[in-house]
Amino acid sequence: MDIFLQQMVNGLTIGSLYALVALGYTMVYGVMRLINFAHGDLVAFSAFIGLSVYAQIFGESVTSLIAVITVFVFTAAIVAFVGVLLERLAYRPLRTAPRLSAVVSALGAGLVIQNSIMLIWGPNMKIFPSDLFPSTIWEIGGIVITFTQVMILGLSSVLMVGLYFFIHQTKIGTAIRAVAIDQDAAKLMGINVGRIIMIIFIIGSTLGAVAGLFIGTYYRGVTFDMGWMYGLNAFVAAIMGGIGNIPGAMLGGLLLGLFNAMITGYISTQWAETFTFVLLIVILVFRPTGILGETVAEKV
Amino acid sequence: MKKMFPKLTASLAVCSVLVSASIAADVIKIGVQAPITGQYANEGQSIDNGVKLIVDQYNAKGGVLGKKIEVVTCDDQGTAQQAAICAKKLVNEGVKAVIGSYTSGATEAAQTTYNRAGVLQTSDGTSDSLIAHKYWTFFRNSFPNSAEADYTAKYFVDGKQYKKIVILSDYSSYSTDLADATIKALKAKNANIIYEGKIKSGSQNFTATLTKIKSMDPDVIYFSGYYTDGGLLRAQQIQLGIKADFVGGDSNDNPDYMKLAGDSAKGTLLINVPTPDLLPYDIAKTFLVDYKAKFNMMPASIWSLMNVDGLRAILHTMEQTKSEDTKVIAENLHKLKDFPGITGPVTFREDGERIGGGYMTYEVQADKSYKIVYQ
Numbered sequence A: 001m002d003i004f005l006q007q008m009v010n011g012l013t014i015g016s017l018y019a020l021v022a023l024g025y026t027m028v029y030g031v032m033r034l035i036n037f038a039h040g041d042l043v044a045f046s047a048f049i050g051l052s053v054y055a056q057i058f059g060e061s062v063t064s065l066i067a068v069i070t071v072f073v074f075t076a077a078i079v080a081f082v083g084v085l086l087e088r089l090a091y092r093p094l095r096t097a098p099r100l101s102a103v104v105s106a107l108g109a110g111l112v113i114q115n116s117i118m119l120i121w122g123p124n125m126k127i128f129p130s131d132l133f134p135s136t137i138w139e140i141g142g143i144v145i146t147f148t149q150v151m152i153l154g155l156s157s158v159l160m161v162g163l164y165f166f167i168h169q170t171k172i173g174t175a176i177r178a179v180a181i182d183q184d185a186a187k188l189m190g191i192n193v194g195r196i197i198m199i200i201f202i203i204g205s206t207l208g209a210v211a212g213l214f215i216g217t218y219y220r221g222v223t224f225d226m227g228w229m230y231g232l233n234a235f236v237a238a239i240m241g242g243i244g245n246i247p248g249a250m251l252g253g254l255l256l257g258l259f260n261a262m263i264t265g266y267i268s269t270q271w272a273e274t275f276t277f278v279l280l281i282v283i284l285v286f287r288p289t290g291i292l293g294e295t296v297a298e299k300v
Numbered sequence B: 001m002k003k004m005f006p007k008l009t010a011s012l013a014v015c016s017v018l019v020s021a022s023i024a025a026d027v028i029k030i031g032v033q034a035p036i037t038g039q040y041a042n043e044g045q046s047i048d049n050g051v052k053l054i055v056d057q058y059n060a061k062g063g064v065l066g067k068k069i070e071v072v073t074c075d076d077q078g079t080a081q082q083a084a085i086c087a088k089k090l091v092n093e094g095v096k097a098v099i100g101s102y103t104s105g106a107t108e109a110a111q112t113t114y115n116r117a118g119v120l121q122t123s124d125g126t127s128d129s130l131i132a133h134k135y136w137t138f139f140r141n142s143f144p145n146s147a148e149a150d151y152t153a154k155y156f157v158d159g160k161q162y163k164k165i166v167i168l169s170d171y172s173s174y175s176t177d178l179a180d181a182t183i184k185a186l187k188a189k190n191a192n193i194i195y196e197g198k199i200k201s202g203s204q205n206f207t208a209t210l211t212k213i214k215s216m217d218p219d220v221i222y223f224s225g226y227y228t229d230g231g232l233l234r235a236q237q238i239q240l241g242i243k244a245d246f247v248g249g250d251s252n253d254n255p256d257y258m259k260l261a262g263d264s265a266k267g268t269l270l271i272n273v274p275t276p277d278l279l280p281y282d283i284a285k286t287f288l289v290d291y292k293a294k295f296n297m298m299p300a301s302i303w304s305l306m307n308v309d310g311l312r313a314i315l316h317t318m319e320q321t322k323s324e325d326t327k328v329i330a331e332n333l334h335k336l337k338d339f340p341g342i343t344g345p346v347t348f349r350e351d352g353e354r355i356g357g358g359y360m361t362y363e364v365q366a367d368k369s370y371k372i373v374y375q
Helices: A002-032 A039-058 A065-094 A099-121 A147-169 A171-181 A183-188 A193-219 A227-241 A246-267 A269-286 B004-025 B041-060 B080-093 B104-117 B145-160 B173-188 B207-214 B227-239 B255-265 B282-295 B302-321 B326-334
Strands: A137-140 A143-146 B027-034 B068-075 B097-099 B120-123 B138-140 B165-169 B193-198 B220-223 B245-248 B269-272 B339-341 B344-346 B360-364 B370-374
Touching (some): A002 A171, A002 A193, A002 A227, A002 A246, A039 A065, A039 A099, A039 A193, A039 A227, A065 A099, A065 A193, A147 A193, A147 A246, A171 A183, A227 A269, A246 B207, A269 B207, B027 B041, B027 B302, B041 B068, B041 B302, B068 B080, B080 B104, B097 B302, B104 B138, B104 B173, B120 B302, B120 B326, B145 B220, B145 B245, B165 B173, B173 B193, B193 B207, B207 B227, B227 B245, B227 B255, B282 B302, B302 B326, B302 B339
Parallel strands (some): B097 B120, B120 B138, B165 B193
Antiparallel strands (some): B339 B344
């Protein structure tokens, strides 16, 4: 039983990382009907930015709460800016073009980001300092939970709940939902669609940046091409939950993480990825809108 | 004047042909096929540096057979696809010999092309399958996996007397081959292997596999893959509170392993031939001093030095036979006996296998230094 619970903890940790990344996919899709394939590489980019910010401001030795918060804030700001820039350069000129052009542009933008990371930071694996977070470990009834895991689970839950309330309780959130339903009607009601899209990219990139930093602090080693793997998994999570649906992305992410951990733990590592895509196909066949796709009438 | 021009251009053309021909003949090209970028970039760059250092030293003395040596490097990224591209490129460049690659998979993917073109190849790849083709062009400058597997089995059964053994590998040809060889050697000694598993290289998250292993309460987890995954495996093992020893195969012996594992690196057991700074030979000491002076760092691992030995053996044989003909060189390389190498005496068997072994087990100390615990 404790093995099962341990797998749950492992699965939820990686699942909340997927969920954070999936939110970026789902929000952009909800508003623009565009799969932002560059999002995964933006996540990888944030991990490298985080490393450089840490090295620049604090050298390599200082570890304190303030240091960690500063790194997170700086990184999120830089990555959000790059996200907005990405929208301006790669997607805005194609807003009226056929949808395929925008998808191709997204794939291209992803390659540009990935290769830029390689050229700036080099092709070698870069390693996060090991003492960024305390290495405290709790053992409860045979289940091991680390401080970093609690951080990841806690902070991503807070971010996801916060986002849900932001979308549903605030004026900007209402405007985002309006644009998601009908851009032209929203325009007629006096909503600045360009600004809403910018806000979407800022939020999506910020969540991606947090995910990237979590990946760095949890796994320590980051490579320039890791964005593809996280992007693909998060994309599957977004589709599973119902793309364009925010609670769906969270649910999809967590479920995918759990599913992966259980398959790896009880069947085999070899088959984890295969089963992920079998699951995706099953969901698309029997519930094409994803798990939460139909119950919520509006997208986003 | 009008009549002069054709003659002048003609003679100029003849001259330029002669000049370019003489330049071409004045150079002996040596290829380097290594992962300059990608996951194993650290090792690949070290191979390239080592080769360039030796070539510079040779060129300073006037080259080999009175000709300068030129290095042509091709980045195979440690993958089979890129390796096949590199092989064609280097053959087209007209290299006499190729040093590399680091991974067995990339080496194997290029072997046939070099063999068809009659280009010598020497690699530190340790898969036993590398010499299975019996190519006359191929020479292994390291020791095969089966030699390491026999040592590991002896250490586990006779030295440590482990009762419950877990074997992990990744999907690369080297890692699978080493794991299989180790399992075979352990079974021959009647050891109890409780789990044989695979992890996906680069997937970062190994907690699910490790949690499963934890429930089996093993004495030892042996990992036959590369340092990038080994470091993370070790860190996550300690995080999950698995008490078993962690033993890494030779490819875990890399500075990045220590960085990835962090504090968890302490107590890790690594099996490898001696590390560069433990090599007892004078020639090794001189080489390391020169290397440090030129590149301002130490070589990534002993593997780059083995590649350097491969190059030195080839250049030595070229001088000895006074021939550039790869057939003649290969014939004499097979006859080479105890050529003084940086990593010890170099002797090639008829099938291109380097004879020897000399593995050791190191325990990583708190300050990341090594202590020899079994020989």
